[in-house]
Amino acid sequence: MSQSGRVRPARRRAATAAVLLLGTLIVLAGCSAQQRDDWSRLALPEPATEETPLIGNLWVGAWVAAFAVGVLVWGLIIWAVIAYRRRDDELPKQTRFNIPIEFLYTVAPLFVIVPLFWFTADHQEKITELSDDPDVTIGVIGQQWSWTFNYMDEEAHDIGTINDRPTLYLPVGQTVRFDLMSPDVIHSFWIPAFYMKMDVIPGHPNAFQVTPDREGSYVGRCAELCGAYHQSMLFNVEVVSEQEYQDHIDALREAGQDTIIEPPIRGAYDDEVLDDENTGGDHE
Incomplete structure (x- = not known):
């Protein structure tokens, strides 16, 4: 093959690469x-x-x-x-x-x-660094198959069930510490918008802290396969103002949820799970 014949394929390859690069830049610009x-x-x-x-x-x-x-x-x-x-x-x-x-x-x-x-x-x-004096401390209990949230500083709690996902309220701009514990199997506490998750291990309490800086509604879930109804371990997160946070705490107290729940609490869910199994309930 002549020298010119070898050059042409190289030029065609360079032209193709240039066209692809230009197309990528146009797509990004749009x-x-x-x-x-x-x-x-x-x-x-x-x-x-x-x-x-x-x-x-x-x-x-x-x-x-x-x-x-x-x-x-x-x-x-x-x-x-x-x-x-x-x-x-x-x-x-x-x-x-x-x-x-x-x-x-x-x-x-x-x-x-x-x-x-x-x-x-x-x-x-x-x-994973923890401060000695966080603004808010949330006791998180992951149990088959839902979550319990203890507002430790406020002496209030919110319990989720397999068919009724709980909502966790957090004040914006304040450092929140999560104390994680489980009475049964390993779970994983995960709020995707916080970019953070941590295992909830029986007999081995874990903890981490974050400072929410944007009000809004977020989702949380268990990121560890923890049994038959793992897909039901969902919860909502509301990052709100200090006043809205206090209003929620007051609502929990008025509803009689003015104590701290200690694990184990599995018995509260066993009957419901059995009823759902017998009646073919929807666990999504």
Whole structure:
């Protein structure tokens, strides 16, 4: 093949790459600011606490590192396919050992693993740090198959059932500590908009804290397969003003829910579960 014949495919490949890049830029330019913001979070929901940047940055950084490694590997594969493609029947030189290359692919992963490990450990320490005097303390009991929320500072509680999901009220702008406990199996307390979840383990209380900084309605769920009706372990979260929070506490007290519930409390749900099993109740 002539020199000009070899140049044309290279030019066509470059033109194709340029067209793809231009098309990508046009698509991105046509997106709204909100869509670009959603893409920048790489599938994470809109953040709702002061602590979310720690987790969000770690998530995005991990994806950036993964893409960088992927592009490098794909580039090397494509380069090897093109540069060492078969041209004739002569076999290429066979090399049994190549110490520099073996050293490279042994050491190179450390440049990826070490930064990821360091940032993960550093962020984890900050995320799980607890203050000695939080503004609000919520005792969370995860039981098969719902949640109980104790407002420890207010001496009030809210109990959910398998067919009646509870609603957790939190005051905006105040540090909230969650004390997690379970009387039966392992659950996982998860509010996606808070970017945080933690296991609820029998006999091993866990705790974490967040500071909600945006009023709104959110969803929470159990993120650990915990039995037959795991899908029923849903709850609502309302981040409200201080006045609305106090109004809710007053409503709980007026309804007679002016005590702190201590686990175990499984007996309160067994009869309902049996009734639903016998009548074919809907547990969604």
